[in-house]
Amino acid sequence: MENHRVTVELRHRTALDPEIRQDLLDVYADVRAPLLHLPNYRVAVFAERLDRHAVEPGFGLVLGYDGELPVGYAYGNTVEAGDRYWARMTERLPDGYTDTPALAVKEIGVRTPWRGTGTARRIHDALLAERAEDRVTLLVNPLAGDGKVQRLYEAWGYRAFNTQQPSPHSPRLTAMIRPTR
Template sequence: MERVRAYAKSPRFECVLARIDDEPVGLALGYALPENARWWAGLTTPVDPELIREDGTRTFGLTELMTHPDWQGHGIAHRLHDELLYKRPEQRASLTVRSDNRTARQAYDKWGWWQMGKIKPFPDSPHYDALILDLTRK
């Protein structure tokens, strides 16, 4: 909840909640990356500096996408993903996913995301795949 409160203060924060029979079963949220965002700190893959340039309007950071375990495999995450991202004004979206999370990686690959590098956002964190989705191809 602490992270969600911090994200909610960010520019162009948005959250989408899935409910079934009035019970929450999933959630997706994120925000527009600000100019000089810390988002790309910890990249361990060399990338073109233009790829990580942020101006406050270019990239939407997808920070959370989750479905209750009882409802996984029913397409809820995909619907949350699309609902959150479909009308975004940014050119692209970015997210990080654990490199060993094969299920999530397969879904993101299927939904059009591509890997731009590897990232270790904190010294004690695992490596993640940094992914990008072109939002201009809607």
């Protein structure tokens, strides 16, 4: 798989046109295939979230392509004080914690053949590279991959700071944060 790292082209977007949307949905369906039977992971439910996120402030997306095949993605939005992202945290946040905007990475996904090649990290870092926010946050299911996904984010410099359950059908997620740079 070493050749995938070299051949993956990263494409940045700040809007969601129909072709890009379909590419992202195709990768999502492949990445989340084992979970698609669960209500919160269905493609239609993800598509609704994606459409909502795409019109929220500070939307940014990076898609990775091997030739014309979309192989991975990461996207997020700016979250400011008062955003529902912060309001859904389980524990009360310290005073001033949300005073400066942060990038909330809403989704990261990479197709199986490109996992372990550095593609996810390249896509993630490309998303962060063009951001003005000082901090980046994300949510992870601590059970994903028997904890492997959370450990990967820890290796990328994230640290757990809270938990939240974004919807009644979602699992309790670990909220993680790190400096953008």
